[in-house]
Amino acid sequence: MKIATWNVNSLKVRLQHVQSWLMESQADVLCLQETKTEDANFPLAELQQAGYQVVFCGQKTYNGVAIISKHAMTDVQYGLPNFEDAQKRVIAATVNDVRVICVYIPNGESVDSDKYQYKLAWLAALQAWLKDEMQRYPKLALLGDYNIAPEDRDVHDPVAWAGKVLCSEPERAAFRAMQQLGLRDAFRLFEQPEKTYSWWDYRMMGFRRNHGLRIDHILLSAAVTCTACSIDKAPRKLERPSDHTPVWAEIA
DNA sequence: ATGGCTTCATAGTGAAGA
Numbered sequence: 614m615k616i617a618t619w620n621v622n623s624l625k626v627r628l629q630h631v632q633s634w635l636m637e638s639q640a641d642v643l644c645l646q647e648t649k650t651e652d653a654n655f656p657l658a659e660l661q662q663a664g665y666q667v668v669f670c671g672q673k674t675y676n677g678v679a680i681i682s683k684h685a686m687t688d689v690q691y692g693l694p695n696f697e698d699a700q701k702r703v704i705a706a707t708v709n710d711v712r713v714i715c716v717y718i719p720n721g722e723s724v725d726s727d728k729y730q731y732k733l734a735w736l737a738a739l740q741a742w743l744k745d746e747m748q749r750y751p752k753l754a755l756l757g758d759y760n761i762a763p764e765d766r767d768v769h770d771p772v773a774w775a776g777k778v779l780c781s782e783p784e785r786a787a788f789r790a791m792q793q794l795g796l797r798d799a800f801r802l803f804e805q806p807e808k809t810y811s812w813w814d815y816r817m818m819g820f821r822r823n824h825g826l827r828i829d830h831i832l833l834s835a836a837v838t839c840t841a842c843s844i845d846k847a848p849r850k851l852e853r854p855s856d857h858t859p860v861w862a863e864i865a
Numbered sequence: 866a867t868g869g870c871t872t873c874a875t876a877g878t879g880a881a882g883a
Contacts, residue, residue, distance in 0.1 A: 622882080623872055647882085649873070674873050675881075720883060728881095760883070779883065812883070816869035826883075856871075856883080 614684075614709065614864055616642040618756035618829055619848075620717070620812075620857035624648040624679070627855055628656055630848055631681075632663060638845065640861060641683045642708055644715035644756040648677030655679070670704045678704045678715050678757075686713075696738035703739075705746075711837065711864070712750035714743075716757035721778045729778060732760070736787040743794055751836040754864065755796060758857065759830050763788045763798065767827035769808065779828060796832035799842035799862040811844050812857045820849055831862045838865040 617640045621627040624645065635643060648655070650671045660667050660681055670691045671677030678701060680686065686706035693703050705714040716739065721732035747753055761784045765771035774780045792798065800809075810825025819825065833839055842862040849858040 626872075647872095720881080722881080722883085777883095814869080814883070815871055819870090828883080853871090 614641045614711070615639065615861055616644075616711075616713065616754055616756060616831065616864060617859050617861035618644040618646070618715070618758070618831060619859040620646040620758040620829060620855060622647050622649075622855040622857065624650050624656065624677070625654075626853065628659065630851060630855070632659070634845075634848055634859060635663065635665070635681065638859070638861060642713055643681040643859075644713065645679040645681065646677075646715070646717035646758045648679055649674060650677055668704055668706055670701045672701045676701045676717055678702060678717050680704055680706050680713060680715050682706070682708050684708050693735075693738050693742055695742050696735060698735070702735075707750070710752055712746060712753040714746070714753065714755045714757075716755065716759070718757065718759045718761065720760050721784070723778050724776065724781050733783055733787070736784070740787065740790050740794070743791060743796075747794060747834060751834060753796075753834040754837060754862075755791070755832040756860075757830070758828060759788065760828055761785065761788045762826045762828050763830075766807075767810070769810065769824045769826065774826075779826060791832060795835050797835070797839075799831040799833050799839050800827070800844070800860065802839055803842055809844055811860055813849065815856050829857055829860045831860055833862070833864065839863065840865065
Protein backbone atom coordinates (compact mmCIF):
# COMPACT_ATOMS: atom_id res chain seq x y z
CA MET A 614 0.00 0.00 0.00
CA LYS A 615 1.40 3.40 -0.99
CA ILE A 616 0.70 6.18 1.50
CA ALA A 617 1.57 9.85 1.15
CA THR A 618 1.30 13.31 2.68
CA TRP A 619 1.11 16.73 1.05
CA ASN A 620 0.52 20.21 2.41
CA VAL A 621 -1.34 21.68 -0.59
CA ASN A 622 -1.67 25.29 0.64
CA SER A 623 -5.31 25.62 -0.48
CA LEU A 624 -7.10 22.65 -2.02
CA LYS A 625 -9.19 24.97 -4.19
CA VAL A 626 -6.08 26.29 -5.91
CA ARG A 627 -4.31 22.92 -6.02
CA LEU A 628 -7.13 20.46 -6.90
CA GLN A 629 -5.77 19.80 -10.39
CA HIS A 630 -2.30 19.14 -8.98
CA VAL A 631 -3.76 16.72 -6.45
CA GLN A 632 -5.79 14.85 -9.07
CA SER A 633 -2.79 14.59 -11.40
CA TRP A 634 -0.52 13.42 -8.62
CA LEU A 635 -2.99 10.74 -7.50
CA MET A 636 -3.09 9.40 -11.06
CA GLU A 637 0.67 9.48 -11.60
CA SER A 638 1.73 8.21 -8.18
CA GLN A 639 -1.01 5.59 -7.90
CA ALA A 640 -1.05 6.31 -4.16
CA ASP A 641 -3.60 4.37 -2.13
CA VAL A 642 -3.82 6.96 0.60
CA LEU A 643 -3.03 10.70 0.46
CA CYS A 644 -3.14 12.89 3.56
CA LEU A 645 -3.64 16.60 2.88
CA GLN A 646 -2.95 19.62 5.05
CA GLU A 647 -3.86 23.30 4.69
CA THR A 648 -6.93 22.57 2.61
CA LYS A 649 -8.21 26.03 3.71
CA THR A 650 -11.69 24.84 2.78
CA GLU A 651 -14.91 24.75 4.80
CA ASP A 652 -16.55 21.32 4.70
CA ALA A 653 -19.52 22.67 2.72
CA ASN A 654 -17.16 23.72 -0.08
CA PHE A 655 -14.96 20.61 -0.10
CA PRO A 656 -14.52 19.20 -3.66
CA LEU A 657 -15.95 15.83 -2.62
CA ALA A 658 -17.70 14.95 -5.90
CA GLU A 659 -14.59 15.58 -8.01
CA LEU A 660 -12.53 13.17 -5.90
CA GLN A 661 -15.30 10.58 -5.64
CA GLN A 662 -15.70 10.60 -9.41
CA ALA A 663 -12.01 9.76 -9.65
CA GLY A 664 -12.72 6.69 -7.54
CA TYR A 665 -11.61 7.81 -4.09
CA GLN A 666 -13.17 7.92 -0.67
CA VAL A 667 -12.53 11.07 1.30
CA VAL A 668 -12.81 12.22 4.89
CA PHE A 669 -12.13 15.85 5.75
CA CYS A 670 -12.28 18.43 8.44
CA GLY A 671 -11.77 22.05 7.47
CA GLN A 672 -12.40 25.70 8.18
CA LYS A 673 -12.34 28.99 6.36
CA THR A 674 -8.98 30.53 5.42
CA TYR A 675 -6.65 28.46 7.61
CA ASN A 676 -5.66 24.88 8.43
CA GLY A 677 -7.91 22.00 7.33
CA VAL A 678 -6.98 18.33 6.81
CA ALA A 679 -8.27 15.45 4.69
CA ILE A 680 -7.55 11.82 3.85
CA ILE A 681 -8.10 10.57 0.31
CA SER A 682 -8.16 6.78 -0.03
CA LYS A 683 -8.75 4.07 -2.62
CA HIS A 684 -9.89 1.79 0.21
CA ALA A 685 -12.63 1.99 2.80
CA MET A 686 -11.94 4.13 5.88
CA THR A 687 -13.36 3.31 9.29
CA ASP A 688 -13.26 4.73 12.83
CA VAL A 689 -12.76 8.29 11.67
CA GLN A 690 -11.45 10.61 14.37
CA TYR A 691 -11.61 14.40 14.12
CA GLY A 692 -9.14 16.43 16.14
CA LEU A 693 -7.04 15.48 19.14
CA PRO A 694 -9.37 13.90 21.71
CA ASN A 695 -7.38 15.35 24.62
CA PHE A 696 -6.90 18.93 23.38
CA GLU A 697 -9.62 21.50 22.89
CA ASP A 698 -8.75 23.22 19.61
CA ALA A 699 -10.74 25.43 17.28
CA GLN A 700 -8.10 24.85 14.60
CA LYS A 701 -8.71 21.90 12.28
CA ARG A 702 -5.39 20.09 12.33
CA VAL A 703 -6.03 16.36 12.81
CA ILE A 704 -8.00 13.64 11.08
CA ALA A 705 -7.48 9.90 11.47
CA ALA A 706 -8.97 6.77 9.93
CA THR A 707 -8.27 3.06 9.73
CA VAL A 708 -7.43 1.81 6.23
CA ASN A 709 -7.20 -1.95 5.96
CA ASP A 710 -5.38 -2.74 9.22
CA VAL A 711 -3.36 0.47 9.39
CA ARG A 712 -4.27 3.44 11.57
CA VAL A 713 -3.60 6.49 9.39
CA ILE A 714 -3.24 9.77 11.27
CA CYS A 715 -3.02 13.00 9.28
CA VAL A 716 -1.61 15.98 11.18
CA TYR A 717 -0.96 19.64 10.51
CA ILE A 718 1.25 20.54 13.44
CA PRO A 719 1.22 24.27 14.29
CA ASN A 720 3.88 26.44 12.70
CA GLY A 721 4.79 28.35 15.87
CA GLU A 722 5.74 31.59 14.10
CA SER A 723 8.82 32.28 16.24
CA VAL A 724 10.22 30.89 19.47
CA ASP A 725 9.21 33.99 21.47
CA SER A 726 5.59 34.03 20.31
CA ASP A 727 2.37 32.75 21.90
CA LYS A 728 1.95 30.55 18.85
CA TYR A 729 5.15 28.73 19.78
CA GLN A 730 3.75 27.97 23.23
CA TYR A 731 0.57 26.71 21.56
CA LYS A 732 2.74 24.52 19.31
CA LEU A 733 4.57 22.95 22.26
CA ALA A 734 1.31 22.35 24.17
CA TRP A 735 -0.20 20.86 21.04
CA LEU A 736 2.80 18.55 20.58
CA ALA A 737 2.52 17.39 24.20
CA ALA A 738 -1.14 16.49 23.65
CA LEU A 739 -0.27 14.68 20.41
CA GLN A 740 2.41 12.69 22.22
CA ALA A 741 -0.02 11.62 24.96
CA TRP A 742 -2.69 10.64 22.45
CA LEU A 743 -0.19 8.71 20.28
CA LYS A 744 0.83 6.65 23.27
CA ASP A 745 -2.78 5.46 23.63
CA GLU A 746 -3.36 5.12 19.92
CA MET A 747 -0.30 2.89 19.50
CA GLN A 748 -1.66 0.52 22.15
CA ARG A 749 -4.92 0.30 20.27
CA TYR A 750 -3.42 0.05 16.78
CA PRO A 751 -0.09 -1.79 16.47
CA LYS A 752 0.12 -0.76 12.82
CA LEU A 753 0.13 3.01 12.85
CA ALA A 754 1.27 5.67 10.36
CA LEU A 755 1.56 9.32 11.35
CA LEU A 756 1.77 11.51 8.26
CA GLY A 757 1.74 15.23 7.81
CA ASP A 758 3.28 18.64 7.97
CA TYR A 759 5.14 18.49 11.28
CA ASN A 760 6.64 21.97 10.97
CA ILE A 761 9.79 20.45 12.50
CA ALA A 762 13.13 19.86 10.77
CA PRO A 763 14.38 16.97 12.95
CA GLU A 764 18.13 17.36 12.34
CA ASP A 765 20.60 19.80 10.85
CA ARG A 766 20.87 17.65 7.72
CA ASP A 767 17.20 18.47 7.10
CA VAL A 768 18.01 22.18 6.83
CA HIS A 769 19.66 23.96 3.88
CA ASP A 770 21.45 26.42 6.16
CA PRO A 771 21.68 24.99 9.69
CA VAL A 772 23.70 27.95 10.97
CA ALA A 773 21.12 30.52 9.88
CA TRP A 774 18.27 28.38 11.24
CA ALA A 775 19.95 27.40 14.53
CA GLY A 776 17.50 27.80 17.42
CA LYS A 777 14.83 29.26 15.16
CA VAL A 778 11.26 27.99 14.98
CA LEU A 779 11.03 24.66 13.09
CA CYS A 780 14.58 23.84 14.26
CA SER A 781 14.58 24.71 17.95
CA GLU A 782 15.62 22.14 20.54
CA PRO A 783 12.18 21.78 22.22
CA GLU A 784 10.59 21.05 18.84
CA ARG A 785 13.28 18.53 17.94
CA ALA A 786 12.88 16.94 21.38
CA ALA A 787 9.16 16.53 20.68
CA PHE A 788 10.02 14.79 17.41
CA ARG A 789 12.48 12.46 19.17
CA ALA A 790 9.85 11.71 21.83
CA MET A 791 7.59 10.36 19.10
CA GLN A 792 10.47 8.21 17.86
CA GLN A 793 10.97 6.97 21.41
CA LEU A 794 7.38 5.72 21.38
CA GLY A 795 8.56 3.36 18.66
CA LEU A 796 7.78 5.40 15.58
CA ARG A 797 10.40 5.38 12.82
CA ASP A 798 11.09 8.15 10.31
CA ALA A 799 10.35 6.28 7.06
CA PHE A 800 12.57 8.62 5.03
CA ARG A 801 15.62 7.72 7.09
CA LEU A 802 15.11 3.98 6.76
CA PHE A 803 16.73 4.28 3.33
CA GLU A 804 19.76 5.82 1.69
CA GLN A 805 18.67 9.28 0.51
CA PRO A 806 20.20 12.02 -1.61
CA GLU A 807 21.88 14.79 0.38
CA LYS A 808 19.96 18.04 0.80
CA THR A 809 16.54 16.56 0.17
CA TYR A 810 13.74 18.79 1.45
CA SER A 811 9.94 18.85 1.40
CA TRP A 812 9.34 22.62 1.61
CA TRP A 813 10.96 25.64 -0.08
CA ASP A 814 10.23 29.30 0.52
CA TYR A 815 8.24 30.97 -2.25
CA ARG A 816 10.50 33.98 -1.91
CA MET A 817 14.02 34.57 -3.16
CA MET A 818 13.89 31.65 -5.62
CA GLY A 819 13.95 29.24 -2.70
CA PHE A 820 13.21 26.17 -4.80
CA ARG A 821 15.64 26.95 -7.60
CA ARG A 822 18.41 27.50 -5.04
CA ASN A 823 17.25 24.46 -3.01
CA HIS A 824 16.82 26.64 0.07
CA GLY A 825 14.51 24.17 1.78
CA LEU A 826 13.64 22.25 4.91
CA ARG A 827 12.47 18.68 5.45
CA ILE A 828 9.43 19.27 7.63
CA ASP A 829 6.86 16.87 6.13
CA HIS A 830 7.24 13.36 7.49
CA ILE A 831 5.90 9.81 7.63
CA LEU A 832 6.46 8.04 10.95
CA LEU A 833 5.68 4.32 11.14
CA SER A 834 5.25 1.92 14.04
CA ALA A 835 7.48 -1.16 14.14
CA ALA A 836 4.67 -3.45 12.95
CA VAL A 837 4.49 -1.57 9.64
CA THR A 838 6.92 -2.93 7.05
CA CYS A 839 8.31 -0.20 4.81
CA THR A 840 9.98 -1.01 1.49
CA ALA A 841 10.50 2.51 0.11
CA CYS A 842 10.15 6.19 1.03
CA SER A 843 10.85 9.24 -1.07
CA ILE A 844 10.06 12.91 -1.57
CA ASP A 845 8.60 13.70 -5.01
CA LYS A 846 9.87 17.10 -6.09
CA ALA A 847 8.00 17.11 -9.41
CA PRO A 848 4.84 18.92 -8.21
CA ARG A 849 6.98 21.76 -6.84
CA LYS A 850 8.08 22.50 -10.43
CA LEU A 851 4.53 22.98 -11.74
CA GLU A 852 2.85 26.29 -12.47
CA ARG A 853 1.51 27.85 -9.22
CA PRO A 854 2.82 25.07 -6.95
CA SER A 855 2.26 24.53 -3.27
CA ASP A 856 5.36 25.48 -1.28
CA HIS A 857 5.40 21.84 -0.01
CA THR A 858 5.80 18.72 -2.12
CA PRO A 859 4.52 15.15 -1.51
CA VAL A 860 6.30 12.59 0.66
CA TRP A 861 5.34 8.96 0.09
CA ALA A 862 6.09 5.51 1.50
CA GLU A 863 5.41 1.99 0.32
CA ILE A 864 4.24 -0.12 3.25
CA ALA A 865 2.95 -3.60 3.98
C1' DA B 866 15.88 45.39 4.94
C1' DT B 867 11.54 42.10 10.96
C1' DG B 868 11.61 42.10 4.02
C1' DG B 869 11.12 38.56 0.04
C1' DC B 870 6.04 35.32 -2.12
C1' DT B 871 1.34 33.14 -1.92
C1' DT B 872 -3.14 32.46 -0.03
C1' DC B 873 -7.66 34.08 1.66
C1' DA B 874 -9.91 37.76 3.00
C1' DT B 875 -11.48 42.32 2.80
C1' DA B 876 -10.86 47.03 1.35
C1' DG B 877 -6.44 47.39 7.07
C1' DT B 878 -1.01 51.08 8.30
C1' DG B 879 -3.88 42.96 6.47
C1' DA B 880 -2.87 38.02 8.64
C1' DA B 881 -0.46 33.87 8.40
C1' DG B 882 2.49 30.74 6.59
C1' DA B 883 7.65 28.67 7.27
